[in-house]
Amino acid sequence: MASSSSSASASSPDPLDSPPSSHSISVTIRFRPLSEREFQRGDEIAWSPDGDDLVLNHYNPSTAYAFDKVFGPHTTSQQVYQVAAKTVVKAAMEGVNGTVFAYGVTSSGKTHTMHGDHNCPGIIPLAIKDVFSIIQDTPGREFLLRVSYLEIYNEVINDLLDPAGQNLRVREDAQGTYVEGIKEEVVLSPGHALSFIAAGEEHRHVGSNNFNLLSSRSHTIFTLMIESSATDDEYDGVIFSQLNLIDLAGSESSKTETTGLRRKEGSYINKSLLTLGTVIGKLSEGKASHVPYRDSKLTRLLQSSLSGCGHVSLICTVTPASSNMEETHNTLKFASRAKHVEIFASQNKIIDEKSLIKKYQREISNLKQELDQLRRGMLVGVSHEEILSLRQQLEEGQVKMRTRLEEEEEAKAALMSRIQRLSKLILVSSKNAIPGSLGDLASHQRSHSAGEDEDFPTLDPVNPSDASYECKHKRSSSKRSEELLPNASIIAESTQAGELICGTKLPGCGISASDHMDLLVEQVKVLADEVAFGTSTMKRLIEQSVDDPECSKLQIQNLEREIQEKKRQMRALEQRITESGKASVANTSLVEMQETITRLMARCNEKGFELEIKSADNRILQEQLQNKCSENRELLEKVNELQQQLASVFSAKTVVPRELDLPVDYIEELEKKVKIQEIENKNLKQDRAYLSEENSALCVQNQKLAQEASYAKELASAAAVELKNLAAEVTNLSLQNSKLEKELQSTQGMAYSKANGFNRKFNDGVRGGRQGRLSGRVNDITGIACDNFDAWNLDPDYLKVELKTRKQREAALEAALAEKDFLEDEYRRKVEAAKKREEALENDLANMWVLVAKLKKDGSGATELNLEEKCNGVKLNSNVVDCKDFVVERQISDVRVPAEEPTREEPLFARLKARLQEMKEKELKSMGDGDGNSHVCKVCFESPTAAVLLPCRHFCLCKSCSLACSECPICRTKIGDRLFAFAS
Numbered sequence: 001m002a003s004s005s006s007s008a009s010a011s012s013p014d015p016l017d018s019p020p021s022s023h024s025i026s027v028t029i030r031f032r033p034l035s036e037r038e039f040q041r042g043d044e045i046a047w048s049p050d051g052d053d054l055v056l057n058h059y060n061p062s063t064a065y066a067f068d069k070v071f072g073p074h075t076t077s078q079q080v081y082q083v084a085a086k087t088v089v090k091a092a093m094e095g096v097n098g099t100v101f102a103y104g105v106t107s108s109g110k111t112h113t114m115h116g117d118h119n120c121p122g123i124i125p126l127a128i129k130d131v132f133s134i135i136q137d138t139p140g141r142e143f144l145l146r147v148s149y150l151e152i153y154n155e156v157i158n159d160l161l162d163p164a165g166q167n168l169r170v171r172e173d174a175q176g177t178y179v180e181g182i183k184e185e186v187v188l189s190p191g192h193a194l195s196f197i198a199a200g201e202e203h204r205h206v207g208s209n210n211f212n213l214l215s216s217r218s219h220t221i222f223t224l225m226i227e228s229s230a231t232d233d234e235y236d237g238v239i240f241s242q243l244n245l246i247d248l249a250g251s252e253s254s255k256t257e258t259t260g261l262r263r264k265e266g267s268y269i270n271k272s273l274l275t276l277g278t279v280i281g282k283l284s285e286g287k288a289s290h291v292p293y294r295d296s297k298l299t300r301l302l303q304s305s306l307s308g309c310g311h312v313s314l315i316c317t318v319t320p321a322s323s324n325m326e327e328t329h330n331t332l333k334f335a336s337r338a339k340h341v342e343i344f345a346s347q348n349k350i351i352d353e354k355s356l357i358k359k360y361q362r363e364i365s366n367l368k369q370e371l372d373q374l375r376r377g378m379l380v381g382v383s384h385e386e387i388l389s390l391r392q393q394l395e396e397g398q399v400k401m402r403t404r405l406e407e408e409e410e411a412k413a414a415l416m417s418r419i420q421r422l423s424k425l426i427l428v429s430s431k432n433a434i435p436g437s438l439g440d441l442a443s444h445q446r447s448h449s450a451g452e453d454e455d456f457p458t459l460d461p462v463n464p465s466d467a468s469y470e471c472k473h474k475r476s477s478s479k480r481s482e483e484l485l486p487n488a489s490i491i492a493e494s495t496q497a498g499e500l501i502c503g504t505k506l507p508g509c510g511i512s513a514s515d516h517m518d519l520l521v522e523q524v525k526v527l528a529d530e531v532a533f534g535t536s537t538m539k540r541l542i543e544q545s546v547d548d549p550e551c552s553k554l555q556i557q558n559l560e561r562e563i564q565e566k567k568r569q570m571r572a573l574e575q576r577i578t579e580s581g582k583a584s585v586a587n588t589s590l591v592e593m594q595e596t597i598t599r600l601m602a603r604c605n606e607k608g609f610e611l612e613i614k615s616a617d618n619r620i621l622q623e624q625l626q627n628k629c630s631e632n633r634e635l636l637e638k639v640n641e642l643q644q645q646l647a648s649v650f651s652a653k654t655v656v657p658r659e660l661d662l663p664v665d666y667i668e669e670l671e672k673k674v675k676i677q678e679i680e681n682k683n684l685k686q687d688r689a690y691l692s693e694e695n696s697a698l699c700v701q702n703q704k705l706a707q708e709a710s711y712a713k714e715l716a717s718a719a720a721v722e723l724k725n726l727a728a729e730v731t732n733l734s735l736q737n738s739k740l741e742k743e744l745q746s747t748q749g750m751a752y753s754k755a756n757g758f759n760r761k762f763n764d765g766v767r768g769g770r771q772g773r774l775s776g777r778v779n780d781i782t783g784i785a786c787d788n789f790d791a792w793n794l795d796p797d798y799l800k801v802e803l804k805t806r807k808q809r810e811a812a813l814e815a816a817l818a819e820k821d822f823l824e825d826e827y828r829r830k831v832e833a834a835k836k837r838e839e840a841l842e843n844d845l846a847n848m849w850v851l852v853a854k855l856k857k858d859g860s861g862a863t864e865l866n867l868e869e870k871c872n873g874v875k876l877n878s879n880v881v882d883c884k885d886f887v888v889e890r891q892i893s894d895v896r897v898p899a900e901e902p903t904r905e906e907p908l909f910a911r912l913k914a915r916l917q918e919m920k921e922k923e924l925k926s927m928g929d930g931d932g933n934s935h936v937c938k939v940c941f942e943s944p945t946a947a948v949l950l951p952c953r954h955f956c957l958c959k960s961c962s963l964a965c966s967e968c969p970i971c972r973t974k975i976g977d978r979l980f981a982f983a984s
């Protein structure tokens with residue numbers, strides 16, 4: 001069976017008491033046969049049912065899906081209805097909301113399943129028929145049915161029952177979502193409901209695509225609103241439920257060839273179905289996550305059904321064709337997901353004030369009371385006094401009385417028709433009707449329900465009046481004609497005139513002869529009006545007879561009979577008027593009599609004239625009808641003829657190719673052309689393959705170039721850093737050098753002055769002989785030779801020793817000087833070498849920029865290096881942290897481009913790459929943990945996209961950690977705010 005849920009609810013004897021039960025959506029699959037198109041294309045069977053509930057893939061037998069039921073290509077819609085929809089409909093009649101919808105790709109058979117055709121009615125007509133059968137089989141309850149029909153076209157909601165209802169809005173209240181301003185029509189019979197669907201289908205958007213000539217371009221939702229309450233005294237409240245019958249538009253794949261408007265429609269359809277898939281997917285997960293109902297109008301309107309209470313039956317339509325294998329697979333996957341959605345079924349109840357059925361019932365009883373009062377007032381107590389006063393007033397003028405009578409008649413007729421209209425809206429089982437009358441009544445109804453499907457059950461509207469069975473009978477019979485012809489009810493109501501004829505009291509029963517005469521005249525008037533109306537209705541029926549000649553003919557005949565009857569009654573009344581006139585002659589004065597006769601004659605003439613006109617009209621209408629009928633016959637003959645022609649043309653077409661006797665040359669030429677075309681096709685295919693290979697090679701090359709460009713970029717940054725360091729080293733060296741030079745100069749100066757001082761002293765000493773001792777101390781800066789001038793005694797030994805020591809000191813100083821010179825030379829060499837290295841690096845850098853620019857120009861666009869920017873000479877990666885102090889002073893314009901051969905770019909690039917690699921390795925080594933994870937940030941242990949070069953020259957932090965750390969995690973050097981960066 002369809003689903004456990006469905007059977008559960010079906011078996012539940014009294015849903016009123018059953019608590020909401022959780023169950024999954026009923027999911028069934030319906031295969032359609034291979035279409036003519038698929039057959040001719042040589043499609044094979046890719047998917048097929050396997051047993052009752054499995055779908056199997058023929059190409060891959062391990063791929064199979066299980067569902068509640070799988071229908072083969074030869075299953076009828078009636079069988080599908082029995083399994084997939086009947087229980088939902090039954091539950092809806094018991095107050096549980098229900099939704100049945102067909103899902104599938106375009107041309108898979110959704111509309112065939114939901115609507116069907118005359119020979120094979122689909123789920124919607126079958127459900128409607130079932131609803132009325134259920135009402136018939138439920139004697140203890142009365143029902144009020146309303147329908148609405150809408151479409152969602154390009155995400156716009158249109159009312160299919162009301163062309164003015166376009167672009168309607170979805171609203172939400174405590175009971176769920178609803179469409180604001182949608183037209184709801186009360187329905188009285190299956191034919192009545194189907195007539196609304198037929199009218200709605202006229203407005204639905206349909207178009208053709210390469211799969212389906214009549215493809216639905218919109219989702220349609222046909223909703224049946226069911227109100228019911230018990231008819232017996234034990235009133236248990238009103239139950240309200242909704243039955244949604246949905247025909248979705250089909251999803252379209254890339255194979256569906258559409259352009260312009262069709263494509264736009266297709267994209268809206270696909271989008272909403274995708275949202276439906278997402279919603280189903282979310283619901284099937286069973287988690288309390290956000291479900292995007294609001295993403296499309298379809299899911300928004302289905303929100304109550306999918307998320308709340310009620311039965312849901314999903315019928316997925318699929319094609320077995322191999323050309324649609326993937327689309328069918330997608331549908332099966334969707335269906336499989338939907339199977340996991342859990343829903344709850346509980347019965348709805350509404351409070352009395354909101355119930356339309358109760359409102360109608362209250363109104364009927366009020367009107368009944370009013371009518372009773374009016375009747376009593378008209379015919380008994382009040383009327384007697386009024387008639388007396390009228391009699392007095394008659395002398396002043398009969399017009400007033402007639403007007404009053406007319407008003408009262410009108411009021412009564414209006415009340416009667418209103419009661420009838422309202423009663424007709426409430427349906428009860430005809431099994432409630434008076435025993436013995438049912439058969440007659442039903443047969444009578446059937447015989448009068450022109451155009452009605454004989455299979456559909458017929459129901460009694462509630463009979464509000466206490467009128468006789470005949471009255472009831474007449475109203476019932478008129479009801480049917482009203483279903484198709486709303487105005488026809490008025491004709492049926494004309495039987496009220498008949499009632500008046502029966503109910504009119506004769507003179508001598510308290511009413512005067514003239515009153516009686518007036519009443520008779522009024523009745524003639526009413527009958528004349530009815531005849532006029534009948535004639536106009538007949539006119540319209542004749543117009544309609546073009547579409548449905550058989551059915552209209554029957555109605556016209558009935559109507560003609562009724563008109564004749566009315567005329568007969570009119571004649572009878574006129575006869576009675578004449579007789580009454582004669583009878584009253586004795587009692588009236590001659591003048592009065594003459595007046596009355598004149599008046600009556602005038603009226604008779606009027607009526608006669610009217611009658612003549614009507615019968616002339618009638619004759620014309622009959623002629624027109626005959627003309628239309630003969631036209632219709634001719635058209636039918638023409639259609640048959642055309643069909644025959646078409647069949648013969650079609651059969652001829654299939655024979656022609658074999659019988660074609662084309663010239664041999666022509667055939668050869670054609671064959672040649674075909675061969676050439678084939679060769680061309682082959683060549684084109686080869687070219688295409690070659691081009692695609694080339695394309696992929698180019699892509700690879702492009703990728704490589706992009707990688708190289710990024711390497712080059714890295715290299716540029718590394719070289720810039722290196723350059724900076726070298727520059728700093730050179731500056732240090734030059735500083736040291738200048739310091740040393742200064743030191744040397746001062747040492748040399750000192751040694752020179754010392755030597756001069758010593759010579760001077762020595763000469764003075766010799767000149768002074770032994771004359772005295774040098775008492776004063778020479779305050780010399782060196783202090784070497786001025787320790788004690790006592791040593792300058794003219795002791796030759798002392799002098800010799802002194803001289804020797806001085807010489808030794810001098811030699812030591814000279815050695816030191818030589819050493820300084822040597823050191824100086826060494827530093828100079830180093831400076832030279834550094835300068836050379838710097839130069840070489842500059843050259844490398846310049847070449848590299850050229851190379852980078854060239855790479856960018858060549859093509860990939862992958863590098864983000866922008867030479868135009870020239871910001872600080874080097875474009876820094878955006879991941880670089882705090883690089884405000886990192887200034888590479890060289891501008892691109894300053895870069896000297898060495899006039900190297902272009903062929904040298906390759907080795908140069910290789911060299912640079914090698915150096916970059918070397919540097920990276922060096923850096924990794926310098927991190928020193930040796931665990932092979934040195935590129936991982938030492939703080940967060942995640943691979944950084946850009947490592948940060950710290951002042952200590954360690955790459956060990958990622959961007960975010962470098963901002964948070966104050967020291968290098970490897971060597972503990974303070975980071976400060978001078979960070980260098982290097983894109984890893």
Ligand SMILES: Nc1ncnc2c1ncn2[C@@H]1O[C@H](COP(=O)(O)OP(=O)(O)OP(=O)(O)O)[C@@H](O)[C@H]1O
Pocket residue numbers: 031032033035073104105106107108109110111112113212214215216217248249250251317
């Ligand atoms: N089960 C079936 N048996 C026989 N014919 C079928 C069946 N299902 C579909 N077809 C035929 O296939 C054709 C396409 O069906 P239908 O129009 O119902 O498809 P659809 O899914 O509603 O397409 P779209 O989404 O484009 O409106 C129709 O001619 C219909 O008669």
